[in-house]
Amino acid sequence: MNAHRSRPTAVLLIAHGSRRPEANADLFDLASRLEASGSYPIVEPSFLELAEPDIATGGRRCVDRGAGRVLMVPYFLSTGVHLSRDLTTARRALSQRYPGVRFTLGPPLGPHPLLDQLVRLRIAETAEQTDDESAPTDSSIDDPDGQD
Numbered sequence: 491m492n493a494h495r496s497r498p499t500a501v502l503l504i505a506h507g508s509r510r511p512e513a514n515a516d517l518f519d520l521a522s523r524l525e526a527s528g529s530y531p532i533v534e535p536s537f538l539e540l541a542e543p544d545i546a547t548g549g550r551r552c553v554d555r556g557a558g559r560v561l562m563v564p565y566f567l568s569t570g571v572h573l574s575r576d577l578t579t580a581r582r583a584l585s586q587r588y589p590g591v592r593f594t595l596g597p598p599l600g601p602h603p604l605l606d607q608l609v610r611l612r613i614a615e616t617a618e619q620t621d622d623e624s625a626p627t628d629s630s631i632d633d634p635d636g637q638d
Contacts, residue, residue, distance in 0.1 A: 500530065568601075
């Protein structure tokens with residue numbers, strides 16, 4: 491039997507990251523809700539760039555908390571270059587650094603029927619809004635570099 495099977499499984503949530511702390515707070519809140527649900531005893535947030543903790547730190551925190559397996563769950567909509575290259579590289583680096591721990595990289599959030607449902611819900615909500623109730627757009631956010 492592999493040693494990782496007797497230790498808990500952790501979830502490492504991975505988002506892109508933003509320079510805006512309130513945008514990153516969503517992932518911290520999600521991690522807290524998931525851990526509180528009790529399905530997984532260890533849930534850590536992490537970010538590819540622009541925010542902390544980075545993926546290496548999030549992975550280390552999972553290991554430090556006793557994980558034998560870490561499910562790396564991308565908070566990304568599709569399989570772009572970040573998922574296919576950057577997150578794959580991060581998984582490989584964590585596996586090499588912690589050979590006694592199994593790191594598994596999951597798929598992006600979409601395409602998925604639940605995401606389709608969510609988009610339909612957002613369309614309906616948006617259709618009910620008046621122009622003065624619009625959500626903030628990139629042009630209304632103070633971001634001189636054009637990057638979150």
